Amino acid sequence: MSAEPLRGLRGAWRSTGWLLRGVMGADAYQRYLEHHARTHPGTPALSEREFWRERMDWQDRNPQGRCC
Numbered sequence: 001m002s003a004e005p006l007r008g009l010r011g012a013w014r015s016t017g018w019l020l021r022g023v024m025g026a027d028a029y030q031r032y033l034e035h036h037a038r039t040h041p042g043t044p045a046l047s048e049r050e051f052w053r054e055r056m057d058w059q060d061r062n063p064q065g066r067c068c
Helices: 003-024 028-039 048-061
Strands: none
Touching: 028 048
């Protein structure tokens, strides 16, 4: 078996993982850090724990279309 089909399969798997992380919100902290670095340089970012606490609190205060 040549390496080309395996390379394509690995790429598809990575893309699927990236999509699922985005849909589930698992990449939210990383996106926050990137946004914070662009828009607020020189100021400390929230820790991951603080970020998730604020995110959950915001979602509780602003319920949107979600199942639970």
